[in-house]
Amino acid sequence: MTIIWIVVAALTACVLYVIWDIRRIGKPTTGPQINLSARTETALLVIDMQVDFTTLPTWTESDLQQNFAQISASTSNAQHSGMPIIVVRHVFQGWLANLLNGLFNNGRGNNGSDGLGLDPRLSLTPSAEFVKSVGDAFSVPELDRYLAEHNVGHLILTGLDGCHCVNKTAQGARNRGYQVSIDPAAVLAANPKQWSKVKDDLSTAGVEFL
Numbered sequence: 001m002t003i004i005w006i007v008v009a010a011l012t013a014c015v016l017y018v019i020w021d022i023r024r025i026g027k028p029t030t031g032p033q034i035n036l037s038a039r040t041e042t043a044l045l046v047i048d049m050q051v052d053f054t055t056l057p058t059w060t061e062s063d064l065q066q067n068f069a070q071i072s073a074s075t076s077n078a079q080h081s082g083m084p085i086i087v088v089r090h091v092f093q094g095w096l097a098n099l100l101n102g103l104f105n106n107g108r109g110n111n112g113s114d115g116l117g118l119d120p121r122l123s124l125t126p127s128a129e130f131v132k133s134v135g136d137a138f139s140v141p142e143l144d145r146y147l148a149e150h151n152v153g154h155l156i157l158t159g160l161d162g163c164h165c166v167n168k169t170a171q172g173a174r175n176r177g178y179q180v181s182i183d184p185a186a187v188l189a190a191n192p193k194q195w196s197k198v199k200d201d202l203s204t205a206g207v208e209f210l
Contacts, residue, residue: 028171029136031144036177039153043084044074047137047159047166049122050089052108052115054160058190068121070186071158075124084150086143087118087126090165093133135168138176147178154179156210162189167198170207181208 049071054064078085092109108115118124130140137143147155155173157166157180166187173180182202189195199209 027134027136028168028175029138030172030175031138033177034148034153036153036179039147039151039178041083041151042154042156043086043127043147043150043152044078044156045086045088045137045158045169046071046075046118046122046124046126047088047157047169048090048161049087049119049159050109050116051119052113053090054119054121054188055115056108056190059188063188067160067186067188068119070183071122072124074156074158074183074186075122084127084146084152085124086146087124087129088137088140088143088159088165088169089116089118089129089131091116091131091133135165136172137165137169138172144176154181156181156183158183158186160188162187162195163191163198167202170202171205174205174207179208180206181210183210 059067075085077083090109091111093111118126128146130137130143130146132140155178157170157173159166162182162184166182170180170182180202182199184199187195189198203209
């Protein structure tokens with residue numbers, strides 16, 4: 001009987017840990033409010049446009065061509081105006097996240113995957129690059145510091161997935177007082193119906209859609 005209770009306790013602990021880890025990955029972060037009036041610059045963020053994720057069977061060739069073309073246009077405009085171009089890449093951390101991602105997503109985004117790099121079809125040179133392990137890019141303190149050093153108060157978000165990492169990063173930015181714009185043509189979303197609702201929610205939260 002003691003062994004049974006040990007097994008039950010262990011399984012319960014595992015389930016609770018999985019629930020906690022999923023919530024941690026999907027929860028937007030909070031941080032100190034910025035002085036927006038003193039942050040006069042704009043930065044372009046390219047989120048999770050990695051080979052592991054752009055080669056998912058979810059996307060049609062038309063989706064990808066439109067997305068790549070729009071991001072390329074945005075980065076070209078940013079370069080001409082001297083705007084920082086920030087690449088954010090996702091790499092899952094922790095044994096559980098890597099295990100579950102290996103089981104259910106063929107290990108895309110796991111440590112050691114061959115597809116962690118930015119999709120070369122974008123052919124862009126970033127001003128800065130950050131690696132995150134949860135949805136919200138602001139989970140990486142270095143991003144906030146970089147934006148402060150470059151006097152950035154306005155962010156333009158592109159990348160994938162609109163319902164997840166783009167959404168969470170937008171929320172994390174708004175939680176800190178950043179002005180946020182999203183170019184829908186430069187965002188991939190696997191679930192268009194959910195993406196439509198997310199856009200409505202973000203608009204209500206003060207996010208501008210270009």
